[in-house]
Structures are given as structure tokens and as C-alpha cells.
Amino acid sequence: MSGHAAGATATGAHAPVFTGAIETELSGILGRYPTKMAALLPALWIVQRERGWVSPDSMVEVAERLELTPAYVKGVVTFYTMYHQHPVGRHFIQVCTTSPCGACGAERVVESLLKHTGCGELGATSPDGRFTVIEVECLGACGFATPIMVNEEFVESVTPEKVPQLLSKYR
């Protein structure tokens, strides 16, 4: 991580994300909007899809592509909770614990996940690098308590008992 105040300064060792087919993909997205800046959220999604997280170097690359400053890009990245600002486990698990799910036992699902993944605590990555578990605010599936997200996959009606079998899917 660089020491720049904005935290988004190139280190020189960055392999560009936007080359070849991905560059073409970005061009297509730019055609949807009247400004380049509007392609920022989609561009950051592409970075995360390709690299697993949004590194300071990627922020600099995105800034150059969209004619923004790295500090501006960092400001946007930090506003939204879904962009990872550091590498996470191979399987990033988000558990909804907002009131409706809380009333239906979401806390016990969290306990079970922390135990069976080996993460131990929220936000930590398991020693084998497989899992990271965090709490998330309302996933918008309250009637299917407790919903969790594993990377891009949405899983409904999770109970503490279902956790061990569920986790066995994700190696």
C-alpha cells in the first residue's frame, strides 16, 4: 500500500485490467452514458470481478481511463460497501442480521458460520484462506430469513443446522 494521502497511488507493479476484451467491454459501457464519470461504478465492478478486490493501483488505472483523479475514485470506492479495498477469502460470506432476520435467528446463523468456517470473528479470514464472514445490512430477502451471499451467489433460508453442508460446496 502506498503512503500517499489519498491511498490510491500507482506502485509501478500493476498489470492493467483494461486490455483486450475487457477494454472493449468498458468501451461498450461508456456508450451508455453521456459522461465518462458515469462508467465509474461499472468499471470498478469489472476490476473486482477480474482481481477479486479494488487495489490502489486499480483505482489509479480506472481514474486514468475515466479522466478522474485517483483521490476521487477512492472517495467513491470507500462510499460503497461492496467494493473490497483489501483482498478477501476465496468465499466472501455476507450474512443479513438486520431486525427482520434478527427476529428469526440470524445471530445464531452468524455464530454457526464463524465456527464452521474457522474465521472465529467477523471480518477475519479463515486460516486456510477459504472464507471471510461479515454481517451485512438488509439483503432485501426478509421473507427468506436468513439470507446470505457467498461471493455473487444468493442463498435463502439459511439455518445454523444447514451451515456445515452449505459450506462443503465452497472449496
Add this chain to the structure above:
Amino acid sequence: MGYPHRSHPKETPVLSKHFGDAQARTLEGWKQRGGYRALEQALGMAPADVVNIVKESGLRGRGGAGFPTGLKWSFMKIGDGKPHYLCVNADESEPGTFKDREIMRWTPHALIEGAAIAAHAIGAETVYIYIRGEFTEPITIVEAALKEAYAAGILGARAMGSSVKIDMYVHRGAGAYICGEETALMNSIEGRRGNPRIKPPFPAVAGVFGQPTTINNVETLCAVPHIITNGAAWYKALSLSSPKSTGSKLFSVCGTIARPGNYEVTLGFPFKDFLYDVCGGPLPGRRLKAVIPGGSSVPIQTMEEAEATLMDYEGFVAKGTMLGSGGVIVFDDSVCMVKMIARLARFYAHESCAQCTQCREGTAWTTRILERIERGGGTMQDLDVLLELSENMTGKTICVLSDSCAAPIVSGIAKFKHEFEAHIMGKKCPLGATAAA
């Protein structure tokens, strides 16, 4: 249809008729079910005539505010020489609400059709469907449906062979409740932090990219094709009560209740019947205690109030709350209200964009005080402080996020004060629950 349950005879499935039917997801399946006839009809009409039918129908916004849809559309000045935009609000994040997710999962073409009709009515050539980032499945389904619609010439330079141009894109959010607020949503489309904007100017004057913009909720737009096909009078007749609340409405039901899920009833339906019959009432051996009927941002009702409520915009207001988004959160006697309210406050504290002091500080302070009371460390004075903070959080900020945090606190203390007092006097949660740290 009460997905994931079988349809209840008391439901009126209009928008939810094809929930659970995977065939309805495809363009071919949608056309077989009558799809895109309304769009074809609307494209043959003058925009003002489309606006007038929707005005006449009495359709009101289903996202939470209940603003008359036709009136909102009429604010867009056709022929002003400016590019117009339609933004579809599919950032469904209000705790308790999960109806738009179901619409997009099962009937993506209903949304595309409704949005295309709206685009024609307001003279918008570009539509952005803003879907919250966590809705990966709905995003995939809507994008596949858009691809089909483009390939069939329904969208594009000549929508359905007409002279109307309609382009439609999905814009994926990235985790921020506040982006469901319309001006924050526009900022997010522009590639900015999702901070709400000061109004005026209103979106119809200067919205996304500074141009005239209309923002409509998914469910609102999905009602439009039915109104075009069946007429305004038909839609108006779908009401059991107030002439100001017309049509059918999806209600998402969650919490401690026998059959959580989505249900569609005509406005004016008795809430008591809805909770005890349509949704199956309490879980075995339990008693219902409280309901938040319109998503977490509206005041809490006691069961006495809820059971006397008619489910429409005026009916909920008459019983001290609001219809909001139609996200019905039910709590039974096993649930600690202090814990639930504390957890809601933490939600708002987490989701505050932090640009207004009253919200940034108020949501954080109320959360800390509520969690302290829940742990058994509260004082009676804390209740006064909570009410004073809530007063300062209401009506004083750019958007209503901080008002939304205050609503369950104020109504919770007013209606369930004995639970707060039991925590304070007994120095612990009487139900043995502890607020999550």
C-alpha cells in the same frame, strides 16, 4: 400470488400472477401471456394521452412516498429540446421489503414493458434500471430479458417498429441503502458518492446529468401495462376503500409469522384478515405483538392498531403509521422490541451518508443509547434523551433517512414503554436477549 406459497383465495394477483412460473421470464413466454401488447398500444398514442390514463387510474408510487404517478410524469415538459431520462428505482433495500426482487426474478419483461411505456410518456430516450448490487440473480435475469427485447426490436432506435427511440440499461449499485433515495440514486448513476441532493431543483427540472428526469419504483411501472390494457376505470375499481388508493399492491411479509412471503391484495384490504388469514397468523404457541407495516422507516403499530387498519395510503395514516413500501415486519411475543429497535437504529447509523450532522450524529447516538438500554445499563433519563434526539433528527436534514431512524424509536417508546422500563429497572433484557455488539 403469495410466492413462495400457493395463491390465497383472498389475493388479487395482477402483478404477481406469474410469480413462480419460469416460462414467464422469457420473451416468448411473456408474449404468450399477453406481454408487450400494452407497449404497442401506448406507442401508438400521444405521450400526453398515456399520462392522462395513468393520472385517471389513480396509480400512486409504490416505492414508499405514494406520489401520484401520472402527475409526476406530467412534470416532464415534452419538446423542451433537452434529453429526458427515466430512472427505475430497483435499489430495494428498505428492511422488510422484498417485492421488487420477486418481480424482477419472475417477470423481468413486465418491468421492461412498463418502463418503456413510461419512457414514451415522458419523452425519455434513455432508461437506467438501478438495481442494488446484492441482487445478483435479478440483475442476471433482467439483463437477459433486455438482450431479448433488443434482439426482437422492442427496444432500440425504433421501439416495436415505431418512431420512438428507447434505450434501456441496468446500472448496478454497490452496497448503499441511501441510493434508494432518488437524488442519491441519480448521483450514483453519475459515478458519484450516493449523497442525496438538496431539492429544489426537483428531478423533473434538473435530474440525472442535470437533465429532466423521472424516477419510478419497479412495482409502480409494472402496474402501468395493466392500466393501458384494461383502462383507468378498471384499475380504479380495484379498491376496497378510499378513492385515493386504487389498484392492487404487493405486500412483503416477514418476521415471526407463519407464512412469510409476498402477497398481492387490492388496496383497502382489512389488515387483520391479511395477517391472520392470508399470512397464517402467529407461529404455533405464539401471540403477535407488533407490526411495522410499510418497511422499517414507518412508525410501529400495536396489534390493536394493526387489527383496526385498512391497507391503503389513508388507512395506515389513520392508524398512526404509513403504507410506505408495503414491507410488513411482524413481531411476536418472543421478540424483544428494545433489541429490534436498537438493531434498526444501527441499520440507519450504518447507512447514513453522513453529510447532515443531525443524521450522522443522531443515528450513532441513538444506537449507542438503545444498545446500552438493551444490555441493562440504561436510565430513565435515556428515554428523554432518545426522544429529544429523535425530535432533532426529524424534518431537519436533506433527505429522510434520519427521520426514518427516529420513527421506530419514537413510536416504540410511545407504544412499548413498558419494555424499555423493564430493561432499565431490571438492569437486563427480560427476554434474555442481548443486542448484538
